[in-house]
Amino acid sequence: MEPNLPIKVKRRNFLKSMGVAGAAISSGALLGNIPLDAEERGGRLDPGDAAILRFLAAAEAIEADLWQQYAELGGKQKNEAPYLSGLTTGNTAYTKALTNLDSDMPQYITDNTDDEFSHAAFINEYLKSKGADTVDLTSFRSLPSSKATGAQQINRLTNLMELTVDTSWWTRYRSGSKNPDLGDSFPDAIAVIGTDRHTAIPRNDDEAQLDSSSPNGVTDLTQFIANTAGFHFAFIEQGGTSLYAQLAQRVKSVEVLRILLSIGGTEIAHFQTWHDKAGNCPPLTGVHDPVSGKVVDFPDIGTFAGNDDLQANLIMPEPTIFLSRKFPVVSIIRPTETKKAASNALQALTADGLFRGQSPGFFAYMRDLAEDADEARRY
Ligand SMILES: [Fe+2]
Numbered sequence: 001m002e003p004n005l006p007i008k009v010k011r012r013n014f015l016k017s018m019g020v021a022g023a024a025i026s027s028g029a030l031l032g033n034i035p036l037d038a039e040e041r042g043g044r045l046d047p048g049d050a051a052i053l054r055f056l057a058a059a060e061a062i063e064a065d066l067w068q069q070y071a072e073l074g075g076k077q078k079n080e081a082p083y084l085s086g087l088t089t090g091n092t093a094y095t096k097a098l099t100n101l102d103s104d105m106p107q108y109i110t111d112n113t114d115d116e117f118s119h120a121a122f123i124n125e126y127l128k129s130k131g132a133d134t135v136d137l138t139s140f141r142s143l144p145s146s147k148a149t150g151a152q153q154i155n156r157l158t159n160l161m162e163l164t165v166d167t168s169w170w171t172r173y174r175s176g177s178k179n180p181d182l183g184d185s186f187p188d189a190i191a192v193i194g195t196d197r198h199t200a201i202p203r204n205d206d207e208a209q210l211d212s213s214s215p216n217g218v219t220d221l222t223q224f225i226a227n228t229a230g231f232h233f234a235f236i237e238q239g240g241t242s243l244y245a246q247l248a249q250r251v252k253s254v255e256v257l258r259i260l261l262s263i264g265g266t267e268i269a270h271f272q273t274w275h276d277k278a279g280n281c282p283p284l285t286g287v288h289d290p291v292s293g294k295v296v297d298f299p300d301i302g303t304f305a306g307n308d309d310l311q312a313n314l315i316m317p318e319p320t321i322f323l324s325r326k327f328p329v330v331s332i333i334r335p336t337e338t339k340k341a342a343s344n345a346l347q348a349l350t351a352d353g354l355f356r357g358q359s360p361g362f363f364a365y366m367r368d369l370a371e372d373a374d375e376a377r378r379y
């Protein structure tokens with residue numbers, strides 16, 4: 001057993017090693033010196049509701065951590081109480097590259113960051129108000145910061161420097177005949193960032209350079225990094241969009257449902273914004289990517305025009321099949337299947353590369369939170 005695991009993980013691992021489900025054990029006898037209350041307390045909340053909120057609190061802390069890194073380098077440099085701090089100079093070249101997607105990108109990045117901190121703080125405070133256990137990932141801050149100008153030199157929860165960005169959300173939301181909940185799969189729109197590893201933030205100042213000879217005003221590598229970020233923003237927020245809709249189906253309390261619907265709605269707002277901006281990524285050819293070690297192109301999204309599966313301005317969710325192929329197509333969030341939603345979300349973030357370098361204890365803790373959330377039942 002690992003020495004630094006939170007006690008709840010130790011307890012769950014202990015129970016699993018004995019081949020029993022945590023829910024089946026209510027006697028202290030089996031638990032030895034591991035206190036019963038090491039299992040998370042729901043307080044006055046239904047235990048399933050509390051487990052769902054705890055997983056969401058962790059997901060929001062992860063979002064806050066990654067968005068903070070984007071904000072330090074590419075956001076509007078405006079610290080806003082009570083959540084935003086650590087914004088100083090920003091990174092001029094990276095910010096310039098991001099504004100090639102939209103001149104308002106720095107404002108949007110900082111606002112998205114502020115929103116994630118507010119989500120995490122609110123959910124934890126709500127849990128606390130009900131006497132339920134909260135989530136604190138501070139002890140898992142172990143990953144390095146970018147060395148580029150603008151980044152704070154602090155430990156992070158997430159790694160934005162070795163991402164494999166799933167861009168199948170682009171094709172999924174344009175499909176009028178498929179739905180992941182009915183078993184369909186979708187190709188990456190931007191295959192180059194969906195394979196190998198790429199950084200979405202400059203790792204150092206060499207990777208963030210102005211270039212007045214380029215039409216983009218920055219080096220092609222700096223623009224490639226910003227383009228990667230542009231698609232990653234939407235990947236993250238489409239995940240949040242589905243996650244809230246998925247978990248809302250299994251909460252019991254109307255007030256907890258209200259929290260999930262209200263916060264989940266802002267994830268949708270974020271996704272819609274980033275979906276629109278990603279379509280403005282400038283094309284690039286022959287970029288040497290120092291992370292993958294390959295020479296890569298970023299496709300010209302303008303050439304997708306006329307192809308309904310890819311065309312950039314088709315940012316409204318295309319009506320598609322829902323629940324059953326017997327119903328007429330309908331414009332919807334997708335996926336919304338609730339089974340294993342939390343575990344699948346964790347899996348998607350892991351496959352994204354967001355946790356590369358994280359400790360086994362972090363994964364064990366997150367898996368535990370996800371499994372508890374996925375065990376929650378409405379009835
Ligand atoms: Fe959020």
Ligand SMILES: [Fe+2]
Nearest residue numbers: 063237240267
């Ligand atoms: Fe979000």
